[in-house]
Amino acid sequence: MNIMxxxxxxxxxxxxxxxxxxxxxxxxxxxGDILRAAVKEGTELGIKAKECMETGALVSDEIIxxxxxxxxxxxxxxxxxxxxxxxxxxxxxxGLETMLNAMGKKLEKVIALAVEDSNLIDRLxxxxxxxxxxxxxxMVYNKPKKDGICDYCGKELVQRKDDNVETVTNRLEVYKNQxxxxxxxxxxxxxxxxxxxTKEIDSINADITSILERK
Ligand code: AMP
Numbered sequence: 520m521n522i523m524x525x526x527x528x529x530x531x532x533x534x535x536x537x538x539x540x541x542x543x544x545x546x547x548x549x550x551g552d553i554l555r556a557a558v559k560e561g562t563e564l565g566i567k568a569k570e571c572m573e574t575g576a577l578v579s580d581e582i583i584x585x586x587x588x589x590x591x592x593x594x595x596x597x598x599x600x601x602x603x604x605x606x607x608x609x610x611x612x613x614g615l616e617t618m619l620n621a622m623g624k625k626l627e628k629v630i631a632l633a634v635e636d637s638n639l640i641d642r643l644x645x646x647x648x649x650x651x652x653x654x655x656x657x658m659v660y661n662k663p664k665k666d667g668i669c670d671y672c673g674k675e676l677v678q679r680k681d682d683n684v685e686t687v688t689n690r691l692e693v694y695k696n697q698x699x700x701x702x703x704x705x706x707x708x709x710x711x712x713x714x715x716x717t718k719e720i721d722s723i724n725a726d727i728t729s730i731l732e733r734k
Contacts (some may be wrong), residue, residue, distance in 0.1 A: 520599035526632035527694045529643040532603045533655040545599040552653040559632045575689035586616040629705040632716030643687045647676040
């Protein structure tokens with residue numbers, strides 16, 4: 520099952536991915552998580568990506584496509600994958616299509632999580648994440664079982680540097696201008712589906728599962 524979760528920052532892609540990993544036994548590939556790990560380790564990739572990430576701009580298509588080419592070739596992607604935060608531009612979507620064609624694969628379903636901007640700012644500024652496993656929580660709407668600790672791996676939860684009001688506003692603008700055009704791109708390919716991302720987490724999960732299990 521090769522799928523992508525599409526949606527603005529804070530729409531719940533990471534949260535829903537965690538459920539899908541468990542249910543279908545396929546990996547989540549989050550370019551944001553890969554980049555954050557690189558920044559933390561201070562690798563060449565991390566040094567290149569850091570500034571863009573801090574301002575909420577996008578890292579170049581060339582860098583992102585390079586990362587994804589290697590990642591999709593790894594053994595754990597053989598039975599499928601959940602793309603989270605990639606592609607984010609039409610050029611990335613075209614690059615992905617070319618890569619998957621060459622591997623004899625295709626993106627089967629793109630599921631968009633629809634949430635309004637006013638809601639997103641609140642979600643992002645109250646978000647706490649785990650830099651070790653990508654787990655994502657909210658101080659009010661999706662509290663971890665133990666304060667400040669990740670439910671999935673037991674590591675510490677932190678606030679992302681780019682989850683402040685100013686950067687969030689910029690990220691939402693970037694989403695509208697550069698990523699939202701993917702909706703028409705995937706509609707044209709007949710693989711686009713949309714769910715209401717403002718419902719309860721379990722209910723959104725049920726909506727996504729029912730789309731995935733449709734023939
Ligand atoms: P995310 O965790 O998906 O919100 O991503 C955090 C930041 O990483 C974004 O604001 C971008 O700076 C960068 N980033 C993540 N994924 C991509 C991508 N597919 N293309 C370009 N930049 C990305």
